[in-house]
Amino acid sequence: MPIQVNLDxxxxxxxxxxTELADRVGITLANLSILNTNKARAVRxxxxxxxxxxxxxxxxxxxxxxxxxx
Amino acid sequence: MKSKSKNLPVRILKIWFDVVLVVGGAxxxxxxxxxxxxxxxxxxGDTPADATVQVVVGERSWIxxxxxxxxxxxxxxxxxxxxxxxxxxxxxxxxxxSSWWLHFLTVGEIMLGSVxxxxxxxxxxxxxxxxxxxxxxxxxxxxxxxRSGYIILIAAALWPLADYALSDYVLSTVSVTxxxxxxxxxxxxxxxxxxxxxLVFGIILTRGHELxxxxxxxxxxxxxxx
Numbered sequence: 555m556p557i558q559v560n561l562d563x564x565x566x567x568x569x570x571x572x573t574e575l576a577d578r579v580g581i582t583l584a585n586l587s588i589l590n591t592n593k594a595r596a597v598r599x600x601x602x603x604x605x606x607x608x609x610x611x612x613x614x615x616x617x618x619x620x621x622x623x624x
Numbered sequence: 625m626k627s628k629s630k631n632l633p634v635r636i637l638k639i640w641f642d643v644v645l646v647v648g649g650a651x652x653x654x655x656x657x658x659x660x661x662x663x664x665x666x667x668x669g670d671t672p673a674d675a676t677v678q679v680v681v682g683e684r685s686w687i688x689x690x691x692x693x694x695x696x697x698x699x700x701x702x703x704x705x706x707x708x709x710x711x712x713x714x715x716x717x718x719x720x721x722s723s724w725w726l727h728f729l730t731v732g733e734i735m736l737g738s739v740x741x742x743x744x745x746x747x748x749x750x751x752x753x754x755x756x757x758x759x760x761x762x763x764x765x766x767x768x769x770x771r772s773g774y775i776i777l778i779a780a781a782l783w784p785l786a787d788y789a790l791s792d793y794v795l796s797t798v799s800v801t802x803x804x805x806x807x808x809x810x811x812x813x814x815x816x817x818x819x820x821x822x823l824v825f826g827i828i829l830t831r832g833h834e835l836x837x838x839x840x841x842x843x844x845x846x847x848x849x850x
Contacts, residue, residue: 595844
């Protein structure tokens with residue numbers, strides 16, 4: 555998947571745990587883990603909105619496009 | 625999520641196919657072996673065997689016609705009959721022959737027909753096993769039905785031609801006095817319809833399989849949408 559989710563980086567920056575973020579955004583820890591491990595096939599705008607709101611960031615800071623060979 | 629009660633008819637049908645395959649296969653094998661070797665077992669060393677060719681009496685057309693001579697119709701004046709014609713006089717000329725090749729041709733025809741029937745039943749049995757495994761729209765099911773359909777259609781097309789060729793050969797060699805016999809083409813209409821049905825259902829199952837796969841992909845994507 556060439557789209558990388560940089561959730562770990564943002565969580566470290568905001569000193570927040572995955573469980574706390576899941577609670578704040580209102581999604582399950584399992585789903586957030588899928589997102590965190592780059593196994594997700596798609597992200598809802600509502601989820602992205604919640605993540606940006608709670609992490610105080612822009613979508614571009616969470617998502618990164620990587621070339622296939624990288 | 626298996627439902628044994630719902631699958632009961634399928635289970636019964638599968639058992640029936642099992643029995644047909646075992647009993648039918650064994651009986652066919654025994655029958656063919658017996659037919660093939662029967663000439664050798666005869667005490668006098670003769671090789672009599674029945675052979676049948678498809679014939680039509682009279683002129684070959686869409687409706688076979690055999691014109692009768694006025695003299696042939698006894699009692700015609702009583703009903704003031706002036707002319708008579710035999711129509712639709714398709715039939716079989718059955719004879720006992722000592723010809724080896726005709727004998728083995730008969731055996732081969734029986735064997736080939738039986739093999740085709742057993743093969744179709746074998747395919748249907750495999751299809752039922754997939755249904756019992758809760759995979760009615762498995763990719764193999766459509767393939768099995770289509771393959772059976774093609775074989776039935778090919779057999780239905782080639783069988784009359786083979787019959788015609790044999791009848792033509794026999795009737796070019798022998799003739800029956802006073803009866804105008806010609807080789808007949810007997811179309812296997814029922815087999816054609818069955819073959820087409822197999823094909824249609826095979827196509828439906830294949831399409832069902834494609835749609836099911838598409839649905840599963842969508843479900844998977846949905847599950848991984850956060």
